[in-house]
Amino acid sequence: MGLGIMLGSLPRLLPPSSPSSKNTMLDLLLSALLPNVLEAPGVSIHSPAAFSAQDDDPVEVFERRYEAALGDEDALWSLYEWTGTFGLEREGRKVLRALIKLDEDNARARGLLGHVKYDGKWYDSQAKADSAREKAEAKEAKAKGWVKFKDQWVDPAHVPFLERGLVQDGRGKWVSPEDLKRAEEGWVQQDYTWVAPDEMDKMRAGLWKVGDEWLTTEEANKRHAELLSWWRIPGDNFELWTTCDREVAEKVQREVDRTFSDLKRFYGTQPAAPPRVVVLRSTDQYNEFAAGVENVRPATELLGWSSIHGAYFADALYLEDVGFVGAGVGYWDPATDATAAFGRHYVRHAAGLAFAEGIDPSPDFVARVLKNPRTLERDLDSFYDEKSVPMVLRYGAAAWVERYFVDTAVAVGGDPHWASKWSVQNIMRKGGLDPLERILDFNIRADDPSGGGKLINEAGLLVSFIMSGESPAVSEAHKAWRAALAAGEDLDSSTTDLFKALVSEDAAFRNFAQKLGG
Numbered sequence: 360m361g362l363g364i365m366l367g368s369l370p371r372l373l374p375p376s377s378p379s380s381k382n383t384m385l386d387l388l389l390s391a392l393l394p395n396v397l398e399a400p401g402v403s404i405h406s407p408a409a410f411s412a413q414d415d416d417p418v419e420v421f422e423r424r425y426e427a428a429l430g431d432e433d434a435l436w437s438l439y440e441w442t443g444t445f446g447l448e449r450e451g452r453k454v455l456r457a458l459i460k461l462d463e464d465n466a467r468a469r470g471l472l473g474h475v476k477y478d479g480k481w482y483d484s485q486a487k488a489d490s491a492r493e494k495a496e497a498k499e500a501k502a503k504g505w506v507k508f509k510d511q512w513v514d515p516a517h518v519p520f521l522e523r524g525l526v527q528d529g530r531g532k533w534v535s536p537e538d539l540k541r542a543e544e545g546w547v548q549q550d551y552t553w554v555a556p557d558e559m560d561k562m563r564a565g566l567w568k569v570g571d572e573w574l575t576t577e578e579a580n581k582r583h584a585e586l587l588s589w590w591r592i593p594g595d596n597f598e599l600w601t602t603c604d605r606e607v608a609e610k611v612q613r614e615v616d617r618t619f620s621d622l623k624r625f626y627g628t629q630p631a632a633p634p635r636v637v638v639l640r641s642t643d644q645y646n647e648f649a650a651g652v653e654n655v656r657p658a659t660e661l662l663g664w665s666s667i668h669g670a671y672f673a674d675a676l677y678l679e680d681v682g683f684v685g686a687g688v689g690y691w692d693p694a695t696d697a698t699a700a701f702g703r704h705y706v707r708h709a710a711g712l713a714f715a716e717g718i719d720p721s722p723d724f725v726a727r728v729l730k731n732p733r734t735l736e737r738d739l740d741s742f743y744d745e746k747s748v749p750m751v752l753r754y755g756a757a758a759w760v761e762r763y764f765v766d767t768a769v770a771v772g773g774d775p776h777w778a779s780k781w782s783v784q785n786i787m788r789k790g791g792l793d794p795l796e797r798i799l800d801f802n803i804r805a806d807d808p809s810g811g812g813k814l815i816n817e818a819g820l821l822v823s824f825i826m827s828g829e830s831p832a833v834s835e836a837h838k839a840w841r842a843a844l845a846a847g848e849d850l851d852s853s854t855t856d857l858f859k860a861l862v863s864e865d866a867a868f869r870n871f872a873q874k875l876g877g
Contacts, residue, residue, distance in 0.1 A: 417445045425454065432461055504847020506722065515722040516631045519682055522729055532593070533632055551591045580604045584640060586648055586656070587678075594633055597710055600686070601638040607693050611638050614703055615710035618760040622714045625756050625826060626748075627841030630717025635686040636709050637673065638702075645669070645690040659688065661739050663805030667812050669705035670757070672712040674742060677732050683725045687713035687757070704761045704778075711757025718844070719753070721745035747850040751801035751818050758819025759826070763875075776875075779823065782816055783876030789813045792872055795821075795865050799858055821861070824871050836860035 421442065428434035435458050442451035458468040463481070474481050475488035478495065482488040500512030507513075508521050520533040528534050528542065538553065546553045552568045554561075562568070567579035574582065583590045584602050592599040594612055596619040601608045615636055623629045639645045649665035651658035658675055665671035670689035677683055687709030691702030724742040746753070762782040766775045774780070786792055789809065798821055803811040824830075825837050840853040861868070 417447060418450065421447060421450045425450070425457075428454075429457060430461070432458060435461075502846070514631050516717065516720050518722045519720075519725050519729070520632070522726065523682060531632065548593070551593060576605055586639075586644065589637075596633055597713065598633045598635045599638065600635060601691075602640045602644060603638060603691055603693070604640075607640075607691060608638075611691055611702075611706050614706055618707050618710045618764075619714070621760050621764065622711060622756060625759070625822060625841075626714075626718055626844060628718055628845040630714060632717070634710075634713035634717035635684055636706065636713045637676075637684075637686045637688040638706050638709065639688070639690040641692050641694075642690060642698075645688070648688065664803060664811065666805065667803065667808045668708065668815060669701060670708035670712065670761075672716065674739065677728060683728045685713075685716045685720065685725075687711065687716070707764070708757045708761040711760045712753070715748060715753045715756060719746055719748045747844065749801070749854060751799055752822065754801070754815050755818030755822040758815050759822040762816065762819050763823040779875050780877045783820065783872055786813060786816055786820065786872075787876060792820075792869060793817055795862050795868060799861065820872055820875075821868070823875070824868050825857075825861070827871060829871050830860070830864045830867050832860045833857070833864055 421438070424438050424441070428438050435454050439451055439454040439458075442448075442454060452472060455468045455472050458465050459472075462468075466476075469476070469481055472483070473485075474483050475485050476482075477488040477492055480491070482491060496512060500507075504515065505512045506515050506518065508518055513521060524535070525533040526536055526539055528539055534542075541553050542548075545556050547559070547562075548554070549562055549568055554568060558568070558573075561573045566573040566575060568574075569579055569582050579590075582588060584604075586602065589600045589602045590605065590608055592601070592608060592612060594616065596616045597612070599608065599612050599615065601611060603611060619629075637648075639648055646665070649658065649660050649671060659673040660671050661675045662671075665688070670687060673684060673686045673688050676686055676688075689702070689705035689709035691706055692698040693702070721742045722745075724738065724745055727738065743750075763779045766773075766778060769775045769777065790813075793814070798814065798817045801814060801818060803814055805811070825833055828834055836853070836857040836859075840850065840857045843850055843853040
């Protein structure tokens with residue numbers, strides 16, 4: 360018999376004159392029947408049907424149960440599930456907040472409330488967490504000296520690459536999205552030329568792909584011997600562009616790589632990407648590249664210092680497919696033992712200048728050049744004004760790795776410090792060591808090649824003194840300068856302190872030079 364039928368028949372079972380008896384009988388019958396109904400399959404004590412049989416106001420029941428559950432995590436979770444059965448959203452959130460009071464890091468309750476955790480702290484919305492993240496990232500980025508590019512903070516050195524739509528691959532190299540896709544599809548690079556899987560046999564046979572042709576090394580050397588048709592050879596430390604034959608190019612690559620660890624020690628940091636070094640095959644080609652050819656190719660340097668030395672910084676080298684290049688330039692002529700010997704020094708110096716540009720670029724200037732290449736001709740001062748590293752240290756570090764290195768390749772019984780001795784003696788033959796103030800001023804004139812060459816040499820000697828540890832005061836000042844540079848801080852103060860320390864150690868510097876010159 361159904362419950363409704365049984366209840367409907369109750370009035371006939373009771374005397375009409377006993378209303379209180381009727382209520383008592385109803386209560387007794389409900390007490391007997393409800394437990395069996397509620398224990399039936401599919402029926403829950405939390406179901407709306409069961410609840411309506413007990414109470415018509417779920418909010419009142421919630422308040423009673425809430426007060427009883429406070430302080431009991433299990434009871435609160437049970438109550439939260441109960442509120443969901445009756446659609447009591449506001450009451451459910453009240454239970455979740457009570458759970459958080461018991462445990463501030465209750466991830467489940469926080470998540471149901473829409474809270475988001477960032478950097479160990481909970482925020483009551485994704486928008487507030489994002490805002491906190493943006494503020495923290497901005498603070499950290501500014502401390503590093505980073506700049507805003509579109510919607511992200513980036514190293515200023517990355518901006519020229521990002522402007523061109525490049526991305527970094529797994530090794531941190533800047534490549535086009537198309538090149539990244541090729542690598543993922545199994546293509547491989549021969550230098551910077553992509554080789555499809557079905558052409559691997561030609562590469563394994565020792566051939567070089569130039570354009571659409573596969574050439575022998577001798578044929579490829581002829582193709583790459585001309586300016587702008589050079590070999591482009593990637594490397595972990597430096598990217599080499601050279602018109603030298605491949606055999607010489609590999610020597611050049613090894614030589615410039617040897618400068619990297621010393622340059623990193625001096626600066627306390629390293630470029631975000633391998634800097635470019637251009638090495639040409641002869642003096643004539645070097646001079647032509649520096650000065651340019653009227654109506655054919657513009658000059659690649661505007662300071663006019665290429666005639667002072669066998670290496671220079673290409674402050675005006677702009678290529679359509681690359682943009683502003685910012686390369687150190689030298690030459691290595693293998694025609695004679697003497698020219699080859701000097702080439703070793705020139706490519707080292709070029710590497711030093713390229714490294715300096717890599718850690719101390721001029722991103723604002725480069726951004727303007729990308730929009731209007733003519734900026735190179737009329738705004739060169741702003742390029743150098745944007746630098747943090749003073750010219751005497753920029754060129755001094757390059758001259759240090761060029762002339763004051765320890766030659767680990769010297770023959771048995773030879774002097775590994777021969778280059779340092781030769782360099783100091785060269786200074787002495789040209790009138791002796793200049794006052795420190797003149798060296799630090801570094802006033803090079805393009806119309807005085809001899810004096811300019813001597814100043815560059817003296818700047819290299821000065822950096823050698825800084826790195827020698829001969830003066831604790833200079834070492835401490837250099838340590839602070841290097842830390843400021845690595846942190847992206849303003850260098851004015853630390854540079855001033857370093858220069859003051861050097862001037863105060865003038866006597867120690869001269870003694871160091873005398874001892875080094877033998």
